[in-house]
Amino acid sequence: MSVEKEMILQFAPWESFVSPTFWHKLAEIKLDLDRLSDSKRSITGHYTNRNASACLLEVDYTAYNRTAQPPKFSHSAIGTIYNKNTIEEFKALDKLHLLADEGKELLADMCSGGVLRDPSLLTRFFVISFADLKCHSYYYWFAFPCPLTPTLKLRGAVQKLRNLPNSDSYIEALKSLPAESQNFFILYANKEQEVVEARNLSSLDENDVEHYYFGFADPSEYEHPAWLMRNYAAFLLQQCPSFVGKTLKFLGLRYNQQMQVDDSRIWQVIQTEACDLSQAGEVKFVGWELNKNGKMGPRMVCMRDSMDPAKLAENSVNLNLKLMKWRLVPDLNLEVISQTKCLLFGAGTLGCAVARNLLSWGFKNITLLDNGKVGFSNPVRQNLYTHADAVAGNRMKATTAAQRLREINPSAETAGHVLEIPMPGHTIGESLLAQTREHLHVIEQQVQDHDVIFLLTDSRESRWLPTLLGAANQKIVINAALGFDSYLVMRHGTTREEAGDVGQEIEGLKCINGDQLGCYFCNDVTAPGNSLKDRTLDQQCTVTRPGVSNIAASYAVELLVALLQHPRRELAPAYYAQSGRGKSEEAAGKVPEGLLGILPHSIRGMLCNFENILPATQKFAQCIACSAAVLNAYKKEGHAFLLKTFETAKYLEDLTGISEFKRLNSEIIDFDDDEFDMSEEDED
């Protein structure tokens, strides 16, 4: 005998292949049926020998059905799932013992004749699992029990069916065998090869062994037969002890894509040692599947992406944004958007609309500050509130809005703080001093913790403190203010100092670098006083055309996004045409564009003529909110300085020298943008 003939037959191990629907159904069963019970459940799997990949045993949601219905071209495998309640129980399972128990059941089926009636009992498997339904993680381990029997030695080379002398008649005979009987069968050919037929396994007659090919559907794509042949051989040798020492011919039936069986393999094997499987207690078993690292151990899969609704939403939102990147703006930086933290002063009409637009763009971190409750007039315009919020009578806007944002996008991190924004000229009484200090502290902390400050409040003076804090902390500040049918949206000039290119000079355009741009207060020569004083009701509670706030909110967010995508961000220059309308139109076409187009300083628009203009203005050295004098005083004196300004706005005018400035120069200051005289309130 040559060495080659002494070769031991090896088998292709099963590889489990789990459909996501298997986990979906397991979760459903655990929640609705099993609950705390962890008793084992019968399941079924299936494998195909048509165009097989690897050597797969597949399970999907149909695994839990009462009767197995394998897909087309597939055969059933009989299984059990042991789904434990805790990870500890899962880990503590006695794997050796369990494998032996399952193996003994397999032997019982072999010895009782059960296999003869239903050969699919040979393809036995089981799964131990733990379903962490909160985290959507599944720990699992498949096993394919198989008794450890004496080795099978190969006699001669492995042959292909088409190379057998009489292959055509075999192939013809196979065609008569119904698909569901092809998992295990006998191919009989008498000595003269006159009679060739495919038979059910139950017709097994041990005297005919020379005339038999022991056929089985072989899911292996490899040279080796699938693992299940090992159980098949063990069964045959148990059933017919006379087979020991005889050459047995096995036919691994393999279909290709075209349903031809030419590549089916023939293995001639011999087992020389006898072995009695009816003494189950002495039989050892093998069959635990190796994990992905090729080690003995369980596997874990995180199914959050397809099972956690919050994750599904997050991925879908991101996908929409990514499509924009992939299809239209390849260089769009979505990362920077998802990481930028936004602080919204005001959770009214503007605040709600800005927050929703931020969510649409994929901003994740949104905090709202507001002191108001949801009132009856609010829900129709303030799109995060409902009538029920107003009826409840105690719902604060800041916290309600934060909660609604999370309801809309569960992966958003939102917070709301109910507090008053102290204002210049709004005197604080003794009784409120402690609370004001506390609120101040929160506001300062919030400004420091965020990257962008949105000014969306309903009065001019409430914008003063956030403007100052934004400038003092070098934050990006976006401001939106509404009139009846007009709006102003602007980015404040930055106080961030960073060397870099200055804006490119272009003929007909004036260029102001980002650190030279003005803030909301730079164009004003009065300190913010109590603007709610001496006003009629409709001025206090600004009446606006409803579209105005949505338009302004959209511009505010788009302005921020354009800024974040600009290579120089808040330092990016703004351009504006210097003279003459005709010329300015021509010049406007030359404004350098960033990733998303131009980045203006401000957008002033009117609904009465549906027009926008894009002025850019310079920082004002005596500004009562962002000038060096104010910033220094704040840095030096902190709250003491702030409290002085709350006492009287005049203090700011004196500090910055505006008082002087006003007295001397009031006659030569010429504001020619009367047609865009902005009222600074939005609706409360």
Add this chain to the structure above:
Amino acid sequence: MGDLSWKDFMSQAKQFLKISQQLGDSWMLEEKDSNEPNTFLKFNQKMKCQSEEGYSEGLVNVEYHVVYSVSYQVPMLFFQAHRSDGSLLDLEATWKLFMPETKARGLYQILTQMDHPVLFRPFMALHPCRTAEVLKQFGQPSDNQVLTFISLYGPHVQLHLKNAYGLVQEYT
């Protein structure tokens, strides 16, 4: 030509299924109920998946659904790929699976994620916006637009029909 009524889609899908069965292919018809558009064609195949670093991520199963789009009145191709542990491939991984290197840009023009009209879960899909137009150009040689659709759009996502589908003289 180009647009397809639900009735036509159903009869052509059934005809396609019949051809598939004759050719020993494993397409199936999944029928939730008889309402529009709750019946679709389904097909599974295994593919070897290469990870970014080039080593094999193992086998993935890709499930394809040909579903009727009510709003576009054309067949739509939905699909989902999962690994051996049941985890789904995200859009990027799917992209890599289908579009090694160069032709990738083109696929992004039509590859998207949509809610499956029958299963109501997010699925990968090829966008149907140009399907009617494309089908119109192929209106003459084939009377089964479902078959034409699969043979035109399938190859984008490694779904190849056997040539034999084109040879069957069954079309009514």
